[in-house]
Amino acid sequence: MDEFQSGEETSFVVEEVSNIMKEAIESAIGGNAYQHSKVNQWTTSVVEQTLSQLTKLGKPFKYIVTCVIMQKNGAGLHTASSCFWDNTSDGNCTVRWENKTMYCIVSAFGLAI
Amino acid sequence: MEEFHPHSDEMTFNAEEAHNIVKECIEGILGKVDYNHNKVNQWTATIVEQSLTHLVKLGKTYKYIVTCAVMQKCGAGLHTASSCFWDTTTDGTCTVRWENRTMNCIVNVFAIAVVL
Numbered sequence: 001m002d003e004f005q006s007g008e009e010t011s012f013v014v015e016e017v018s019n020i021m022k023e024a025i026e027s028a029i030g031g032n033a034y035q036h037s038k039v040n041q042w043t044t045s046v047v048e049q050t051l052s053q054l055t056k057l058g059k060p061f062k063y064i065v066t067c068v069i070m071q072k073n074g075a076g077l078h079t080a081s082s083c084f085w086d087n088t089s090d091g092n093c094t095v096r097w098e099n100k101t102m103y104c105i106v107s108a109f110g111l112a113i
Numbered sequence: 114m115e116e117f118h119p120h121s122d123e124m125t126f127n128a129e130e131a132h133n134i135v136k137e138c139i140e141g142i143l144g145k146v147d148y149n150h151n152k153v154n155q156w157t158a159t160i161v162e163q164s165l166t167h168l169v170k171l172g173k174t175y176k177y178i179v180t181c182a183v184m185q186k187c188g189a190g191l192h193t194a195s196s197c198f199w200d201t202t203t204d205g206t207c208t209v210r211w212e213n214r215t216m217n218c219i220v221n222v223f224a225i226a227v228v229l
Contacts, residue, residue: 036190043194051196062204064178064223066195075187076150080157081180082165085225090176109178111225 010059012091012110017054021065021095021106024049034071034101043067046106054108064109071102085111126175126205126224131168135179135209135220138163148185148215157181160220168222178223186215199225 028045032038046067054063070077083092089112097104142159146152161179168177184191197206203226211218 034190039190039192040194043192044196047194047196051198055198062197062199062225064195064197064199064225066180066193066221068182068191068193070184070192071190073187073189075189076148076153076185077182077191078153078157078184079180079182080154080161081178082158082161083176083178084165084169085176085178092178107180109223111176113228 010112011089012061012093012112014091014093016057017093017108017110018095020053021050021093021108022097024053025095025097025104025106029069029099029102029104031099033099034069039069043069046104050106050108054110059110060113061110062113063111066107068105069102070104072098072100077103079105081107083109124174124203124226126203126207126226128205128207130171131207131222131224132209134167135164135207135222136211138167139209139211139218139220143183143211143213143216143218147213148183153183157183160218164220164222168224174227174229176225176227178225179220181218181220184217184219186212186217191217193219195221195223197223 047065050065092109094107160181207222209220
């Protein structure tokens with residue numbers, strides 16, 4: 001019985017995913033100041049763009065992408081995440097970005113099918 | 114050759130059950146305290162770990178991701194979004210929002226079915 005062997009990498013490549021996320025952030029909010037009326041649109045655009053680029057990689061993974069945008073106002077923000085998965089095949093990547101008026105934190109989790 | 118049929122009631126994500134589990138964890142850890150910069154890291158870590166432990170104890174064949182954000186109430190705007198590429202029949206998510214006088218807490222649970 002032949003085993004299915006993929007010539008391409010089927011593991012979660014952090015650098016590749018990180019670049020995808022940085023591009024999505026730059027194109028959605030790069031150069032903009034925090035604006036209450038637009039933020040919802042921005043967070044949606046970041047997650048959707050990231051997710052669509054990740055799926056285009058064609059790897060057998062399920063993905064979860066989350067994005068947090070916070071106005072710079074002196075408030076403290078702490079985040080944590082914990083995952084119960086297969087350490088050999090699954091992975092995650094978090095990108096932190098900021099400008100003068102806001103912080104943006106995007107996390108991507110990839111789980112092998 | 115017999116096919117393995119997983120129990121249908123165990124292959125869907127019960128969001129209500131997860132919601133209750135997480136809510137109890139948050140209440141237990143943040144219920145009686147005010148925002149404290151020195152302790153927040155400890156709190157967020159405990160919330161995600163406890164929630165994850167309880168979810169795993171449900172014994173379902175799922176992988177879980179639990180994220181928690183705690184923010185000081187300071188007038189700042191906070192927006193979050195998430196998007197998932199998965200099997201909508203078996204996978205699911207649940208978000209719990211909690212607050213008290215000095216802080217907001219948002220916990221997300223993502224559950225991905227494991228296909229054996």
